Amino acid sequence: MARKKQLKLDEVKTLPNVFSSDKENAAQLISEYFNNGKGYTLELGCGNGDYTTALAAEYRDKNFIGVDRKGNRIWTGAKKSLETGLKNGAFLITAIEAIDRIFPAGSVEEIWITFPDPYPRRSSMHKRLVHPRFLELYSKILVPGGKINLKTDDDTLYNYAVDGVEENNYTLYRSTADLYSETGLTFEESIQTKYEKNHLKEGKTIKLISFSIN
Numbered sequence: 001m002a003r004k005k006q007l008k009l010d011e012v013k014t015l016p017n018v019f020s021s022d023k024e025n026a027a028q029l030i031s032e033y034f035n036n037g038k039g040y041t042l043e044l045g046c047g048n049g050d051y052t053t054a055l056a057a058e059y060r061d062k063n064f065i066g067v068d069r070k071g072n073r074i075w076t077g078a079k080k081s082l083e084t085g086l087k088n089g090a091f092l093i094t095a096i097e098a099i100d101r102i103f104p105a106g107s108v109e110e111i112w113i114t115f116p117d118p119y120p121r122r123s124s125m126h127k128r129l130v131h132p133r134f135l136e137l138y139s140k141i142l143v144p145g146g147k148i149n150l151k152t153d154d155d156t157l158y159n160y161a162v163d164g165v166e167e168n169n170y171t172l173y174r175s176t177a178d179l180y181s182e183t184g185l186t187f188e189e190s191i192q193t194k195y196e197k198n199h200l201k202e203g204k205t206i207k208l209i210s211f212s213i214n
């Protein structure tokens, strides 16, 4: 393993704003960290945590948590939050498959899924973060009407999410196959992640769908 990556992995779990599902009491530690009894907005598959840090800086009275299984990526967002004094932004190292074991029912207000791996093959469809098995987990932790937002450059993944919403009569708030062709984007919609910037450089169009399942 590259030395730089190993140094980040060694440090990340020592940071005061980083939690891990390794610890049985992760939920309690997270709740104690925020110490305000408010709900959470999650960024799933957060990588460097660009949504988490941008949202936490904009909405200082709300709680934001970036979730990823790769600690070395989380390190970047966690260090940035500490350096800029963002106490309302934290990070959780876990497989998203375990999310309902960490967050209590009704504790999550909104979910952002930012540029997840698209898993284009049918055989790996179950790994898509908007596959029904993940939506079921999200429904356990979301407040009623809690929004799920997916941002992606991938047509197959976007259409898969759109079809799922239609087939299941979920509530659709917004869907666009070309976000930046539109005017009047909200602050949230305009945040650009590391992967998003790369996709834009390659001339790809960005898609967004926002919906609720409960």
Ligand SMILES: C[S@@+](CC[C@H](N)C(=O)[O-])C[C@H]1O[C@@H](n2cnc3c(N)ncnc32)[C@H](O)[C@@H]1O
Pocket: 044, 045, 046, 047, 048, 049, 050, 067, 068, 069, 070, 073, 094, 095, 096, 097, 114, 115, 116, 117, 193, 194, 195, 196
């Ligand atoms: C393509 S990257 C996007 C990173 C970031 N959201 C961005 O837009 O720059 C996808 C991220 O999702 C994480 N990821 C994918 N599946 C996951 C899972 N089941 N549990 C936890 N993290 C996952 C990966 O580790 C990776 O960091």
